[in-house]
Amino acid sequence: MPQRQIKFSFLAEPVDVNFGGKVHGGAAMKWIDQVAYACACAWSGEYSITVYVGGIRFLAPIKIGELVELEAKVIYTGKTSMHIAVDVYAKKIKAATRTKTTHCIIVFVAVDHDNNAVEVPKWIPQTAADKTLEKYAINLMERRKEIDQTMKPFIEN
Numbered sequence: 196m197p198q199r200q201i202k203f204s205f206l207a208e209p210v211d212v213n214f215g216g217k218v219h220g221g222a223a224m225k226w227i228d229q230v231a232y233a234c235a236c237a238w239s240g241e242y243s244i245t246v247y248v249g250g251i252r253f254l255a256p257i258k259i260g261e262l263v264e265l266e267a268k269v270i271y272t273g274k275t276s277m278h279i280a281v282d283v284y285a286k287k288i289k290a291a292t293r294t295k296t297t298h299c300i301i302v303f304v305a306v307d308h309d310n311n312a313v314e315v316p317k318w319i320p321q322t323a324a325d326k327t328l329e330k331y332a333i334n335l336m337e338r339r340k341e342i343d344q345t346m347k348p349f350i351e352n
Protein backbone atom coordinates (compact mmCIF):
# COMPACT_ATOMS: atom_id res chain seq x y z
CA MET A 196 0.00 0.00 0.00
CA PRO A 197 1.54 3.37 -0.96
CA GLN A 198 1.78 6.17 1.58
CA ARG A 199 -1.68 7.71 1.88
CA GLN A 200 -1.21 10.75 4.11
CA ILE A 201 1.32 13.38 4.96
CA LYS A 202 1.64 16.17 7.50
CA PHE A 203 3.53 19.45 7.49
CA SER A 204 4.27 21.41 10.69
CA PHE A 205 6.05 24.75 10.84
CA LEU A 206 5.85 28.25 12.29
CA ALA A 207 4.05 31.03 10.43
CA GLU A 208 6.85 33.46 9.63
CA PRO A 209 6.85 37.25 9.19
CA VAL A 210 7.31 36.76 5.41
CA ASP A 211 3.83 35.19 5.34
CA VAL A 212 2.13 38.35 6.63
CA ASN A 213 -0.75 40.14 4.91
CA PHE A 214 -1.60 43.84 5.17
CA GLY A 215 -3.69 43.16 8.28
CA GLY A 216 -0.82 41.56 10.19
CA LYS A 217 -2.01 37.96 9.87
CA VAL A 218 -1.08 35.16 7.48
CA HIS A 219 -1.82 35.95 3.85
CA GLY A 220 -4.55 33.80 2.25
CA GLY A 221 -2.16 33.21 -0.66
CA ALA A 222 0.46 31.78 1.71
CA ALA A 223 -2.11 29.34 3.11
CA MET A 224 -3.13 28.35 -0.43
CA LYS A 225 0.50 27.71 -1.32
CA TRP A 226 0.94 25.45 1.74
CA ILE A 227 -2.25 23.56 0.82
CA ASP A 228 -0.96 23.00 -2.71
CA GLN A 229 2.44 21.89 -1.42
CA VAL A 230 1.16 19.38 1.15
CA ALA A 231 -1.33 17.96 -1.36
CA TYR A 232 1.43 17.75 -3.98
CA ALA A 233 3.64 15.78 -1.58
CA CYS A 234 0.69 13.51 -0.75
CA ALA A 235 -0.22 12.93 -4.43
CA CYS A 236 3.38 12.13 -5.40
CA ALA A 237 3.75 9.75 -2.44
CA TRP A 238 0.55 7.92 -3.37
CA SER A 239 1.13 7.72 -7.11
CA GLY A 240 4.91 7.42 -7.13
CA GLU A 241 4.74 9.87 -10.05
CA TYR A 242 5.14 13.57 -10.60
CA SER A 243 1.66 15.01 -10.07
CA ILE A 244 -0.02 18.29 -10.93
CA THR A 245 -2.96 20.23 -9.53
CA VAL A 246 -6.02 19.98 -11.74
CA TYR A 247 -8.66 21.38 -9.39
CA VAL A 248 -8.89 23.22 -6.08
CA GLY A 249 -12.35 23.79 -4.71
CA GLY A 250 -14.21 25.49 -1.97
CA ILE A 251 -11.42 26.93 0.11
CA ARG A 252 -13.10 28.56 3.09
CA PHE A 253 -10.93 30.45 5.55
CA LEU A 254 -12.59 29.70 8.87
CA ALA A 255 -10.22 31.51 11.21
CA PRO A 256 -7.09 33.63 10.78
CA ILE A 257 -3.58 32.30 11.37
CA LYS A 258 -1.31 34.65 13.27
CA ILE A 259 2.39 35.13 12.66
CA GLY A 260 4.39 32.98 15.10
CA GLU A 261 1.70 30.33 15.44
CA LEU A 262 2.39 26.65 14.86
CA VAL A 263 0.73 25.66 11.59
CA GLU A 264 -0.16 22.02 10.91
CA LEU A 265 -1.40 20.75 7.55
CA GLU A 266 -2.81 17.26 7.15
CA ALA A 267 -3.37 15.83 3.68
CA LYS A 268 -4.81 12.45 2.79
CA VAL A 269 -6.08 10.65 -0.28
CA ILE A 270 -9.85 10.15 0.03
CA TYR A 271 -10.73 9.05 -3.51
CA THR A 272 -8.89 7.93 -6.62
CA GLY A 273 -10.13 7.81 -10.21
CA LYS A 274 -8.11 6.41 -13.10
CA THR A 275 -5.49 9.16 -13.10
CA SER A 276 -6.74 11.55 -10.42
CA MET A 277 -6.28 11.67 -6.67
CA HIS A 278 -8.75 13.61 -4.52
CA ILE A 279 -6.94 14.86 -1.46
CA ALA A 280 -8.55 16.31 1.65
CA VAL A 281 -6.46 19.00 3.31
CA ASP A 282 -7.09 20.34 6.81
CA VAL A 283 -5.14 23.28 8.15
CA TYR A 284 -4.79 23.91 11.88
CA ALA A 285 -3.04 26.62 13.89
CA LYS A 286 -2.25 27.19 17.54
CA LYS A 287 -0.25 29.48 19.74
CA ILE A 288 3.02 27.76 20.42
CA LYS A 289 2.25 27.08 24.12
CA ALA A 290 -1.46 26.33 23.64
CA ALA A 291 -2.81 22.85 24.31
CA THR A 292 -5.44 22.89 21.58
CA ARG A 293 -5.41 23.83 17.94
CA THR A 294 -8.02 25.51 15.75
CA LYS A 295 -9.05 24.31 12.31
CA THR A 296 -8.50 27.29 10.04
CA THR A 297 -9.20 25.82 6.60
CA HIS A 298 -10.45 22.68 4.88
CA CYS A 299 -10.55 21.90 1.20
CA ILE A 300 -10.42 19.18 -1.42
CA ILE A 301 -7.74 19.42 -4.04
CA VAL A 302 -7.44 17.15 -7.04
CA PHE A 303 -4.11 16.08 -8.52
CA VAL A 304 -3.39 14.11 -11.67
CA ALA A 305 -0.27 11.96 -12.05
CA VAL A 306 1.58 12.72 -15.28
CA ASP A 307 4.53 11.34 -17.25
CA HIS A 308 7.44 13.32 -18.72
CA ASP A 309 5.24 14.45 -21.63
CA ASN A 310 2.48 15.72 -19.30
CA ASN A 311 0.20 12.81 -20.20
CA ALA A 312 -2.07 11.65 -17.39
CA VAL A 313 -1.05 8.22 -16.08
CA GLU A 314 -2.91 5.66 -13.96
CA VAL A 315 -2.62 5.81 -10.18
CA PRO A 316 -2.98 3.02 -7.59
CA LYS A 317 -6.59 2.59 -6.44
CA TRP A 318 -7.45 3.79 -2.94
CA ILE A 319 -9.90 1.34 -1.39
CA PRO A 320 -11.43 2.65 1.85
CA GLN A 321 -11.77 0.04 4.59
CA THR A 322 -13.07 1.91 7.63
CA ALA A 323 -16.48 3.55 8.01
CA ALA A 324 -14.76 6.95 8.32
CA ASP A 325 -12.84 6.43 5.08
CA LYS A 326 -15.96 5.22 3.26
CA THR A 327 -17.71 8.41 4.39
CA LEU A 328 -14.81 10.49 3.04
CA GLU A 329 -14.95 8.66 -0.30
CA LYS A 330 -18.71 9.35 -0.54
CA TYR A 331 -18.00 12.99 0.28
CA ALA A 332 -15.46 13.18 -2.61
CA ILE A 333 -17.89 11.53 -5.04
CA ASN A 334 -20.69 13.87 -3.94
CA LEU A 335 -18.45 16.90 -4.54
CA MET A 336 -17.43 15.50 -7.94
CA GLU A 337 -21.10 15.32 -8.97
CA ARG A 338 -21.77 18.86 -7.75
CA ARG A 339 -18.63 20.06 -9.55
CA LYS A 340 -20.12 18.99 -12.90
CA GLU A 341 -22.88 21.56 -12.37
CA ILE A 342 -20.36 24.19 -11.27
CA ASP A 343 -18.18 23.41 -14.33
CA GLN A 344 -21.20 23.94 -16.60
CA THR A 345 -21.98 27.27 -14.90
CA MET A 346 -18.37 28.40 -15.26
CA LYS A 347 -17.85 27.06 -18.81
CA PRO A 348 -18.66 30.30 -20.70
CA PHE A 349 -16.19 32.20 -18.51
CA ILE A 350 -13.41 29.60 -18.74
CA GLU A 351 -13.31 29.17 -22.52
CA ASN A 352 -10.85 31.40 -24.39
Ligand SMILES: CC(C)(COP(=O)(O)OP(=O)(O)OC[C@H]1O[C@@H](n2cnc3c(N)ncnc32)[C@H](O)[C@@H]1OP(=O)(O)O)[C@@H](O)C(=O)NCCC(=O)NCCS
Pocket residue numbers: 244245246247272273274275276277302304306310311312339343
Ligand atom coordinates in the same frame (compact mmCIF):
# COMPACT_ATOMS: atom_id res chain seq x y z
C1 LIG B 1 -3.89 17.53 -15.82
C2 LIG B 1 -3.90 17.44 -17.34
C3 LIG B 1 -2.61 16.82 -17.84
C4 LIG B 1 -5.08 16.48 -17.69
O1 LIG B 1 -5.24 16.55 -19.04
P1 LIG B 1 -6.23 15.54 -19.82
O2 LIG B 1 -5.60 14.20 -19.91
O3 LIG B 1 -6.67 16.19 -21.06
O4 LIG B 1 -7.46 15.52 -18.86
P2 LIG B 1 -8.59 14.48 -18.68
O5 LIG B 1 -9.84 15.11 -19.15
O6 LIG B 1 -8.23 13.12 -19.28
O7 LIG B 1 -8.64 14.34 -17.10
C5 LIG B 1 -7.61 13.73 -16.37
C6 LIG B 1 -8.16 13.56 -14.97
O8 LIG B 1 -8.42 14.85 -14.42
C7 LIG B 1 -9.74 14.86 -13.89
N1 LIG B 1 -10.33 16.18 -14.02
C8 LIG B 1 -10.47 16.91 -15.15
N2 LIG B 1 -11.13 18.06 -14.84
C9 LIG B 1 -11.41 18.03 -13.53
C10 LIG B 1 -12.07 18.91 -12.61
N3 LIG B 1 -12.61 20.07 -13.02
N4 LIG B 1 -12.15 18.54 -11.34
C11 LIG B 1 -11.64 17.38 -10.90
N5 LIG B 1 -11.00 16.50 -11.70
C12 LIG B 1 -10.90 16.83 -13.01
C13 LIG B 1 -10.51 13.86 -14.77
O9 LIG B 1 -11.67 13.42 -14.09
C14 LIG B 1 -9.49 12.78 -14.94
O10 LIG B 1 -9.45 11.97 -13.80
P3 LIG B 1 -9.64 10.37 -13.89
O11 LIG B 1 -8.62 9.85 -14.88
O12 LIG B 1 -9.33 9.89 -12.51
O13 LIG B 1 -11.05 10.11 -14.32
C15 LIG B 1 -4.14 18.85 -18.00
O14 LIG B 1 -5.46 19.28 -17.71
C16 LIG B 1 -3.15 19.89 -17.52
O15 LIG B 1 -1.96 19.85 -17.86
N6 LIG B 1 -3.63 20.87 -16.72
C17 LIG B 1 -2.77 21.89 -16.13
C18 LIG B 1 -2.26 21.42 -14.76
C19 LIG B 1 -1.29 22.43 -14.15
O16 LIG B 1 -0.47 22.98 -14.83
N7 LIG B 1 -1.44 22.63 -12.83
C20 LIG B 1 -0.69 23.63 -12.15
C21 LIG B 1 -1.44 24.92 -12.19
S1 LIG B 1 -0.38 26.29 -12.20
